[in-house]
Amino acid sequence: MEETKKGRIEALLHEDRRFAPAESFTANANWKDPSIYEKASSDIFAFWEEMAQQIDWFKPWDKVFEGESPNFKWFSGAKTNVCYNCVDRHLTTWRKNKAAIIWEGEPRHSRRVLTYQDLYREVNRCAAAMKRLGVQKGDRVALYMGMIPELAISMLACARIGAPHTVVFGGFSPDALRDRINDCGAKMLITADGAWRRGNRVPLKENADEALKGCPTIDKVIVVNHCVDARDVEMEGYRDVWWHREMDRSGNTVVKPEELDAEHPLYILYTSGTTGKPKGLLHTTGGYLVGVHTTTKYVFDLKDNDTYWCAADIGWVTGHSYIVYGPLSNGATGVMYEGAPNHPHRGRFWQIIERNQVNILYTAPTAIRAFMAWGKEFPEQYDLSSLRLMGTVGEPINPEAWMWYREFIGGNKTPIVDTWWQTETGMTLITPLPGLVETKPGSATFPFPGIEADIVDESGETVPFGGGGYLVLKNPWPAMARTIWGDPERWYDQYWSRFPGMYFTGDSAKRDEDGYYWILGRVDDVLNVAGHRIGTMEVESALVSHPAVAEAAVIGISHAIKGQAIAAFTTLVSGIEGDKKLIEQLRQHVAEKIGPIARPEKLFLTHELPKTRSGKIMRRLLRDIAEGQIMSDTTTLADPGVLEQIKEQYEESGN
Ligand code: WTA
Numbered sequence: 001m002e003e004t005k006k007g008r009i010e011a012l013l014h015e016d017r018r019f020a021p022a023e024s025f026t027a028n029a030n031w032k033d034p035s036i037y038e039k040a041s042s043d044i045f046a047f048w049e050e051m052a053q054q055i056d057w058f059k060p061w062d063k064v065f066e067g068e069s070p071n072f073k074w075f076s077g078a079k080t081n082v083c084y085n086c087v088d089r090h091l092t093t094w095r096k097n098k099a100a101i102i103w104e105g106e107p108r109h110s111r112r113v114l115t116y117q118d119l120y121r122e123v124n125r126c127a128a129a130m131k132r133l134g135v136q137k138g139d140r141v142a143l144y145m146g147m148i149p150e151l152a153i154s155m156l157a158c159a160r161i162g163a164p165h166t167v168v169f170g171g172f173s174p175d176a177l178r179d180r181i182n183d184c185g186a187k188m189l190i191t192a193d194g195a196w197r198r199g200n201r202v203p204l205k206e207n208a209d210e211a212l213k214g215c216p217t218i219d220k221v222i223v224v225n226h227c228v229d230a231r232d233v234e235m236e237g238y239r240d241v242w243w244h245r246e247m248d249r250s251g252n253t254v255v256k257p258e259e260l261d262a263e264h265p266l267y268i269l270y271t272s273g274t275t276g277k278p279k280g281l282l283h284t285t286g287g288y289l290v291g292v293h294t295t296t297k298y299v300f301d302l303k304d305n306d307t308y309w310c311a312a313d314i315g316w317v318t319g320h321s322y323i324v325y326g327p328l329s330n331g332a333t334g335v336m337y338e339g340a341p342n343h344p345h346r347g348r349f350w351q352i353i354e355r356n357q358v359n360i361l362y363t364a365p366t367a368i369r370a371f372m373a374w375g376k377e378f379p380e381q382y383d384l385s386s387l388r389l390m391g392t393v394g395e396p397i398n399p400e401a402w403m404w405y406r407e408f409i410g411g412n413k414t415p416i417v418d419t420w421w422q423t424e425t426g427m428t429l430i431t432p433l434p435g436l437v438e439t440k441p442g443s444a445t446f447p448f449p450g451i452e453a454d455i456v457d458e459s460g461e462t463v464p465f466g467g468g469g470y471l472v473l474k475n476p477w478p479a480m481a482r483t484i485w486g487d488p489e490r491w492y493d494q495y496w497s498r499f500p501g502m503y504f505t506g507d508s509a510k511r512d513e514d515g516y517y518w519i520l521g522r523v524d525d526v527l528n529v530a531g532h533r534i535g536t537m538e539v540e541s542a543l544v545s546h547p548a549v550a551e552a553a554v555i556g557i558s559h560a561i562k563g564q565a566i567a568a569f570t571t572l573v574s575g576i577e578g579d580k581k582l583i584e585q586l587r588q589h590v591a592e593k594i595g596p597i598a599r600p601e602k603l604f605l606t607h608e609l610p611k612t613r614s615g616k617i618m619r620r621l622l623r624d625i626a627e628g629q630i631m632s633d634t635t636t637l638a639d640p641g642v643l644e645q646i647k648e649q650y651e652e653s654g655n
Contacts, residue, residue: 017399019406019439022415024388029301029435031449036436040449047450048074048478051294055080055286055329056089058259065476069503070488070496074287074478075262082266082289083160084257086328087123090116095304099333102307103149104352106196106339114149116331119156122149125250126157132249133220133241135188137162137258140268142186142218144177144208146170146195147338150224150243151314152324154190155267159285162258164265166280169315170195170202172595174210176278180270183280184485185217190243194227198343201227209236222246262286268485269317271423272535273494274525280485281423283320289329291427291479295448296326299417300360301389301434309335310362311349316532317423318393321479322362326427341367346374350382350409361409362391364531368401368409369561376408384409389434391417394531395563396519402441420444420519422505423533424495426479429453430517443516451477455511460499468510470523472502521564525619527554530562532597536619539566539600542593546586548576553609553617557602557626565601567626569609569646578605602626606646613638625650 026032040047045064052064052075062077090096100119103112114122135141141163145151151167158165166184168177181189191208194201205223212218223233224243235242266288268280296302300322308327312318327334335356341349349371353361371379390410392402397418406416416439420430430453432445439445447453452474455463463469480503484491498504508520522528525536536554543552551571559565570586572578583603591599610618618637623629625647634640 017403017441019415019441021435021437022413025301025415025435029433030303031298031433032435034436036433036449037446041452044450044452044475048290052286052290054293054297055289056085057286061262061286069501070483070492072476072480072482073263074284074476075290078262078286079259080262080286080289081160081257081260082285082325082329083123083156085289085293086156086159086325087116087120088257090331091120093331095331098331100328101149101152101334101336102356103336104338105148106199106337106343108344110338112149119153119328121252122153122247123156123160124254125247125252126153127160127255128250128253129222129246130157130163130188131161131255133188133222133246135161135163138265139163139188140184140186141165142168142177142181142184142189144168144170144172144189144191144204145224146192146197146202146204146226147313147336148192148195148224148226149336150190150192150226152328152336155314155320155324156328159266160255160257162260162264164267164282166268166270167315167320168270169313169595170204171315171597173592174207175593176595177207178211178214180278180280181211181215181218183270184268186215187217188220188222189218190222190224192224192226193230193233196227196339198340205233209234212239260285263482267320269320269423271317272526272533272538274535274537276535276537276541278535278538279487279490279494281481282483282485283426283479284482287478287480288426289325291477292321292326293329295427295431295479296322296330296332298433299419299428299431299448300362300391302327302330302332302360304331306359306388307333307335307356307386308360308362309337309352309356309358311337311341311367312362312364312393317426318362321427341370342374345378347378347381350379350384353384353387354382357386359386360389360391361387362393364394365392365397365401366395366530366562368392368397368405369563371409372401372404373561379408385411387411387414389417390414391419393419393421393428395528396521397442399441406441415439418442418444420517424481425473425477426481427477429473429477430519440516443512443518445516447517451475453517454502455509455517456499456502460502463511465511465515466513468508468520470499471505471507471509471517471519472499473505474502527556527564527566529556529559529564529566529597534566534594534598538594539568539590539598542590542598543568543570543586545593546589548572548578548582549586550574551609551617553619553622554600555619555623555626557623559601566598567602567604567622568600569604569606569622571606571609604646604650606649608639608642608645610642610646611638612636622646
């Protein structure tokens with residue numbers, strides 16, 4: 001069985017499979033004229049200026065673009081408001097009573113539909129409450145919730161009054177929440193009494209209480225009553241207020257959207273990097289909106305009568321750009337789902353698609369691989385014929401998963417857009433356009449119009465077609481992050497210093513003979529576990545914060561469903577004897593410090609770690625051991641005997 005599977009993947013990889021755009025797309029796609037690529041690259045600023053016409057501005061720009069790396073400004077001098085564009089402007093059209101958000105809760109029958117008029121009312125009431133509770137333009141607001149409409153409403157309310165939000169993924173620990181709040185100095189926190197996940201309540205309020213023991217900047221906490229009886233929730237006298245009471249108090253107050261500079265901060269989103277401390281990428285108003293509006297419309301070929309479902313979590317950038325801002329600014333109907341794909345059964349996604357007649361689905365390769373493992377009998381029970389386009393994002397998709405997605409979810413007809421991008425880029429940058437690009441399973445195909453990507457070698461020289469190297473971007477795009485909050489030096493060092501004049505993505509990629517891009521993965525110390533970015537240093541810091549641990553080295557190992565999983569090699573403080581129980585405790589410790597997504601899949605106790613003579617841990621050797629590969633160069637190792645020892649221990653542990 002294993003052999004057949006392997007053989008099949010190889011066949012897929014070597015077979016030159018191509019899928020031409022479906023006829024329905026060549027005839028009707030939002031973009032079906034191939035000259036768009038040439039037109040955009042001949043004058044990228046004119047191109048983005050044209051795209052910007054789809055946004056409503058209170059005041060036009062003086063300049064489309066100014067600055068040089070690493071500081072850029074888009075649409076300087078212009079004034080707009082993202083919330084106005086996502087909500088208010090639809091009310092003067094027939095979309096007023098169109099569904100903006102169709103929400104499905106995890107518990108079986110919960111479901112809410114908000115029209116654009118509903119969204120307008122709720123956003124205004126929330127904005128009024130925030131103002132009443134002391135939030136002013138420029139103040140930061142942290143949002144720590146599950147996937148409930150109140151999260152989107154809060155984000156839009158923040159955008160309305162010009163208070164940048166920082167959404168903290170509901171799966172993060174109190175420590176992670178505290179660090180993020182303190183890094184950006186948030187004044188308010190909006191959270192909930194819980195979030196449903198596989199039938200269990202994630203204790204968001206309790207986590208928030210724990211985090212807030214060390215957050216002096218937080219004045220007020222608004223709590224959404226979602227999971228339990230409100231009387232059972234402990235509220236902190238002066239600090240905590242109920243969302244429903246505050247919304248009631250707001251009545252039908254209308255809060256005028258602030259006329260904000262195009263470069264006014266819209267949000268800060270933390271993501272893992274190569275150090276132990278996550279970095280807060282800052283996204284601003286005008287350019288970001290132009291970028292996400294344009295890509296949503298053309299990559300997903302979004303039409304007014306589509307039901308669109310991005311199944312990501314709003315805690316990550318995909319949810320910001322392609323659940324909230326991109327779709328709403330286009331006046332789309334979006335599905336939002338609270339829970340897990342396998343609760344209460346493994347057909348949950350397909351049931352949601354059938355029930356809502358979803359036309360466009362956007363999800364991650366890790367989810368597709370899980371669906372494959374569960375078997376086609378689950379999707380087969382549902383009518384998925386409404387699907388006309390499917391997307392993937394977050395990690396490289398193996399051709400086998402791509403083909404399975406196409407065959408069993410897309411009925412062998414639905415085109416797939418594999419979209420490459422990052423928290424930093426704000427919008428999709430390498431992706432097929434469904435009416436124009438012939439796809440190859442596993443390839444993100446070509447840069448979006450106006451984007452100049454390249455693959456370069458160590459010295460920054462272009463690698464010819466057929467070769468691989470570092471993925472870089474050579475010209476700016478409007479939705480790019482502007483800096484790392486509070487750390488402009490790191491912004492420069494991390495992205496702009498390695499190859500002068502180019503943005504360094506941290507990814508490696510290859511280009512085939514036809515110029516198609518194939519993303520290979522990270523080349524830095526960032527792991528991609530089930531589509532989530534996790535820094536090896538973050539996990540290492542979490543491990544060494546345990547009193548039993550002296551040193552830790554963390555690497556990524558291949559995992560059939562998650563793509564990558566975390567393996568940790570740990571040495572203990574002398575005098576402490578390790579056993580199975582301690583291993584479990586250490587894994588749990590990481591989950592508590594960061595969040596369950598960072599729990600190491602494997603943890604090994606070793607007497608020593610392989611180091612260079614200058615004391616640097618040689619992770620690549622650990623990677624070789626874990627992947628069962630022939631050792632790469634070991635000559636710089638201080639004590640070559642250490643490796644043999646680790647290898648033995650690793651093998652003894654049953655690997
Ligand atoms: C990876 C998620 C291959 C990549 C939007 C990138 C991908 C990192 C793809 C960013 C894709 C994202 N194919 N790899 N289609 N999309 N990646 O910031 O390594 O959470 O650098 O943004 O995910 O992850 P982030």
